[in-house]
Amino acid sequence: MTTTMGRLAADPASATWTIGAARVLAGLDRNAVLDARTHLDTHGPLPAADLGRLLGLLDASGLTGRGGAGFPLAAKLRALRGQRPTVVVNGSxxxxxxxxDRVLLRRTPHLVLDGALAVAVALRGRRVTVAVHDAAAAAAVRTAAAQRPDGNRVRVELVSGGFVAGEARALVRALDGGPALPPGRREHATDHGVLLANAETFAQLAVLIRLGRHRFADTGTRTEPGTTLLTVGGAVGRPGVVELPLGTPLGIVLAAAQAGQPRLVVAGGYHGSWHPAVPAIELSRSGLAAAGGTLGAGVLLVLDDSTCALGELARVTAWLAAESAGQCGPCRFGLPALARDVQALCQGHPGAAEIALRHARAVDGRGACRHPDGTARFVTSALHLLQDETYLHLHHGGCGRPVLGLLPIGGRP
Amino acid sequence: MTLEIDWTRCDGHGLCAALLPDRISRDEWGFPVLHGTKLPPDTAVRRAVAACPALALRLTRT
Incomplete structure (x- = not known):
């Protein structure tokens, strides 16, 4: 069995590989970092694009945000037309x-800056702010900005904070000098004159501007053209950041990642969902939606029979509970209750699964941000899938497998 | 009108549930559970909004 520990986060500059032709990751097979010159050699110059052309490209491609929420980028541009917004690259x-996102910012920062600066120019915005959580990405973007004539418009902000601090509205508050917490009122970054999108979204836009709508649609599906990035980890022989055509079947990715005997996958990250490792699941927004899940933050974690899946679930649920900002009552009290339920389930307490499902329903949709909703989806999808494990833990004192920690928590670089 | 809770403000005092027992109950931690959010702006609803000590309950026009 080919198994590696889920420690790929220890070296984010590690492996990148592709299924099909590399677009966003082009050049990274030969270069540790694409500086201004190797960037131009690899991608060519960026054609000028005014707002009309950008909107035409975005409407034709349907490019959506790659940070988790999947909001169409064209709609954000339209909302901010005439407002000269600050463009924010969310690299947290x-x-x-x-x-x-850290691989992009550290290794091919010019591609991200190309996309962000193109938006700033088209909307006549003055500045591009790149917000990151780690010093290495900040240094790489500063170096890249210094290498380009339009780099004086780029500011790099090193922001701190946990899981919910990366949420778009929390990040906008932090950049304004406020707390890195989601606001209680319904509002969007665009309400603050800010065009915020995830780092990969801007890199994809830079690819789209160069290729044009038709060549961009040479790969991917009809409704979701192009490629996407996935961070692949867990029980695979070849963890790393993978670029693949949207709509690629899960089985192809599992084989390419050298997953020995995949049994379960966690798709979309820890606000995502658990699925059986069914090879036919299409890795696209609509494909995962049809499977009851989400592409979310572009994470694919593989579990095999080497680890106790319920134990993995309990670790992540406890981590998610600890990451609650504690602002909203149902999240503050409900997520720790949910974490205790899953722990009780591991210990074979009868009725724990029903109580966990009840607590998941009780927190769903009841917070300022989507942390309780995402956590509820993550736990509920796992509990529906792990009924055999639940039986073993209830009647036989456990499944006999160790908890290997294939689902990484914390310890981000 | 739509009844909304600002979860960052709500401390679970429970006045809203006491004033609108048909529309709002409380979860096991004491926080309000709305039974439907689309409401006619009647006097009882406005009184509950005004009574919230944390200013967490709101009526919005949608």
């Missing part, structure tokens, strides 16, 4: 299993 990547 607070999903513990995700490293794709």
């Amino acid at each position: 990547e607070s999903e513990p299993a995700s490293v794709k």
Whole structure:
């Protein structure tokens, strides 16, 4: 069995590989970092694009945000037309299993800056702010900005904080000098004159501007053209950041990642969902939606029979509970209750699964941000899938497998 | 009108549930559970909104 520990987050500059032709990751097979010159050699110059052309490209491709919420980028541009917004690159990547955005910012920062600066120019915004949680990404973006004539418009902000601090509205508050917490009122970053999108979203836009709508649609599906990045980890021989055509079947990715005997996958990150490792699941927004899940933050974690899946679930649920900002009562009290329920389930307490499902329903939709909703989805999808394990823990004192920690928590670089 | 809770403000005092027992109950931690959010802006609803000591309960026009 090919198994490696889920420690890929220890070195985010590690392996990148592709299924099909590399677009966003182009050049990274030959270069540790694409500086201004190797970037131009690899991608060519960026064609000028005014707002009309950008909107035409975005409408044709349907490019959506790659940070988790999946909001169409064209709608954000339209909302801010005529407002000269600040463009914010969200590189905080607070999903513990995700490293794709840091790989982009550290290794191909010019591609991200190309996309962000193109938006700033088209909307006549003055500045591009790149918000990151780690010093290495900050240094790489500063170095890249210093290498380009339009780099004086780029500011890099090193923001701190946990899981919910990466949420778009929390990040906008932090950049304004406020707390890195989601606000209680319904509002969007666009309400603050800020165009915020995830780092991969801007890199994909830079690819789209160069390729044009038709060549961009040479790969992917009809409704979701192009590629996506996934951070692949867990019980695989080849963990790393993978670029693949949207709509690629899960089985192809599992084989390419050298997953020996995959049994379960966690898709979308820790606000995502658990699935049986069914090879036919299409890795696209609509494909995962059809399977009852989400592409979310672009994470794919594989579990095999080497580890106790319920124990893995309990570790992550406890981590998610600890990451609650504690602002909202149902999340503050409900997530720790949910974590205790899953722990009780591991210990074979009868009725624990029913109580956990009840607590998951009790927190769903009852917070300022989507942390309780995402946590509820994560736990509920796992409990529906892990009924055999639940039986073993209830009647036989456990499944006999150790908890290997294939689902990484915390310890982000 | 839509009844909304600002969860960052709500401390679970429970006045809203006491004033609108048909529309609002409380979960096991004391926080309000709304039974439907689309409401006619009647006097009882406005009184509950005004009574919230944390200013967490709101009526919005949608």
